Amino acid sequence: AQSVTQPDIHITVSEGASLELRCNYSYGATPYLFWYVQSPGQGLQLLLKYFSGDTLVQGIKGFEAEFKRSQSSFNLRKPSVHWSDAAEYFCAVGDPGTYKYIFGTGTRLKVLA
């Protein structure tokens, strides 16, 4: 069955520290992969996406993600976290046929000043 796993429910980092949020997926073929960020009480904002090609993808707000087919992973990274990055982060797999997404359970990021 198709699924998306975000192993870390909560992550706390200090401002200025590096960040890596993990995402693993189970899918029959290479899916479309997305990272979204959600601030409290808000909708989701697209950070970056991967369809094909270069496996290192650059996104907005200084985020990047790397697709590793052998590990079925699409981890999100940022070299230096800012206090405004505190939010909920969702990884999603998109089905090219139905356009539907399967979301991970999310990782809540807390940033210490």
Add this chain to the structure above:
Amino acid sequence: GAVVSQHPSRVICKSGTSVKIECRSLDFQATTMFWYRQFPKKSLMLMATSNEGSKATYEQGVEKDKFLINHASLTLSTLTVTSAHPEDSSFYICSARGLQETQYFGPGTRLLVL
């Protein structure tokens, strides 16, 4: 670009009444829109896929008669929660499919049924 709006942002209603939530793609046309429900501190649960000019496709376990979806134009989809009950209280989020199979999300509607 790729802005999606939702209205209202918050709504409180009495049990038994119906509530309509609008989802609009402001700067692009969306033949496909999606409706999600999000419980507190939980992920998004897909409720239905809305295709312009045709009937919505509901996910398993979602009552189509309770959650009426209409997608009458390329920029507007509506979700009507009929005969709302307290258990329908939730955060409802829509998205619109834009270019490159990417979904763009609205800001969400918080529904509270008393």
